[in-house]
Amino acid sequence: MTELYIHNGRDVSGAPVAVLITDGVIAEVGTELTVPVGCPTLDAQGCYITAGWIDDHTHCNAHAALYYDDADAIGYRTGVTTVIDAGSTGADNVADLYQQAHRAATNVYALLNIARTGIVAQDELADLNQLSFSALRTAIKRYPDFIVGLKVRVSKSVVGDNGVEPLRVAKQYQADLTVQLPLMVHIGSNPPELAAIIALMRPGDVLTHCFNGKPNGIVNSTGEVAQYVRKAYQKGLIFDVGHGTDSFSFRTAALARTAHLFPQTLSSDIYYRNRLNGPVYSLAVCVEKLLLLGYRLEEIIPMITTNPARIFKLTHKGQLCRGYDADLTIFQTVTAPQIVVDSTGEERIAPTQVIPTYSVIAGRVYTCGVDK
Template identity: 50%
Template sequence: MFDLYIKNGRTVAGDRIEIGILNGKIVALEKKLEVKTAIKTIDLKNKGYISAGWIDGHTHCYEKLTLYYDSPDTIGYKQGVTTVIDAGSTGADTISDFYQLAIQAKTNVFALVNISKTGIVHQNELSNLENIQEKLVSDVIANYPDFVVGIKARISKTVIGDNGIRPLELAKSIQKKNSNLPLMVHIGSAPPNLDWILSIMEKGDILTHCYNGKPNGILNKKGKIHEFVWEGYHKGILFDIGHGTDSFNFNTAEQAKREKLPCPIISTDIYHRNREQGPVYNFSTVMEKMLYLGYSLSEMIPMATTNPARAFNLPLKGELKIGYDADLTIFKVENKEKELIDSNGNTRKTQQVVTPLRTVVGGIEYTLGAG
């Protein structure tokens, strides 16, 4: 007996797949299952792809903020995303309240705690070093071990003021005293310069907004990737899209693809405004941009599933395996034209449109509008 039986599906590699789910876990996985009874059966009739549930590793979904906020379910299961990770919206002052809201969501919600106790109440949360208190961050990590999956430091001029690289040094110190939890670093305007930032970051740290088109980005004045960026990549820093309102540029992304600098993690940096007005809109639109760049579906899906699950230490998510959480995304890819826009107003025409059809979170299935 299964709670949910999904039949006649396909993997992104084109292989046939059927899945049996019981008590929120994947308990059977074959090309063809012999199923006598199931509480609910979904027959995809070979028309939908099944992947592990999409994971958006950079969102802003603490609904009580005034700068960057959204509803976890609006950007989550309703868009085919089974897990969202809020990237530093809250610090020690507000994360307990965020947690109480997050556990009410149908989407899986995790958080990166901001090293500033205030979180992103104001744009410049790291301009006052008194906001960075190691004990407060450590207490949050200890008190919410199943919710806090990492640490966030926004290291750009508009955030750190005149403090230079010091906030990042403090973030690394906090990280090392807390079992080396993943550290995500936001980049943008200088100072500090990107080479300073990458020299301090280490293997497993996550550099978000990697394809921005700003002067302090990954490209040099000749339009090539900086050598120090390659050095950061080779020492194991993880590059993350973190699209956002102002942090994805087609020219930068295309050059990175030409030079074969991979970006292992897809994320949106989504909040209500760039969801409603663009250029982000939703997770699948960012996936379409990766397909446009020339990544195959089989190359791209791990960027949205396996890779973020490993980066943020989510051991039972990100893969279709027996014993793993029954978080699945069922979607289609259609050959039709669509205009895509980046953060700087540049447009491209794609011929591949990604549409989520159903979301399964912890074994509970949600049929979306297109399904």
């Protein structure tokens, strides 16, 4: 039996928290626990302890030509214990991503791109011959515990002249599958128009890049969140941040917050280039940006733990509770103002730095920022 006791930490409300882990599972959570003599301990003095962070929009297919990264570089080294690859692969190459996932210390899951090649070029849905329901269904049957959703990218640069047709097909595929899988929809340049995209989306569908600052975003020409967007949100459309190189605007995010439209999930859309050169850098930096917009840590942490776990049915993850997987993120916050930049080039001052210290994955401790 492998045990680990992590203590002297705080939860996001500031209350003391201690966690006992047995064989990769959370055995007990409390303020201070009685533990067996000789149990290894980790002192989390000065740190928060939360459920392991889940980044539900990343690109970690190391063999992709365009958007690629290493799961551990964007995972445990930055405090993220679970990454979901958002459509880098489709039915033809998801097997390769599955093999890579097994070699990573970080938990890796996949949203399957409805285009069977995944993202090999920018315009994977400009050719509708990329769509094959039988190939999609076969892949999902083969990797039921790995594929946790579907992904469709519906912007001009991706669909060419096909408008919303790929999204219509994605919704049909989703309905025809015997398993229920959530659908993540990428938005960006037009056509197709956002109104036409949202008209095809249903409650429970995930709108990623929700706070992009593009003309085809959620904010209309009068500087307000469009009425059809508010209506869809109120009915249950899920807002996912998906920061990325081009898809996060402080202005849009602030306008949405004023309109009481909050993201359910905070994700980075990270890959090596926007990790190394910005503006993404890490999920922790995305947390810093929501803090500067006025969100509290108690509001943000569910966006990277319980909410993505619920939406993508990671039923043993996302909560610091007995019986859940022993995936934890241990991190500090420091009042140290710094300049951060969004995808439009706008700079703002983030008052708080968020510094991951340890990632714990299945009870094993990894020091953030350090190679294996």
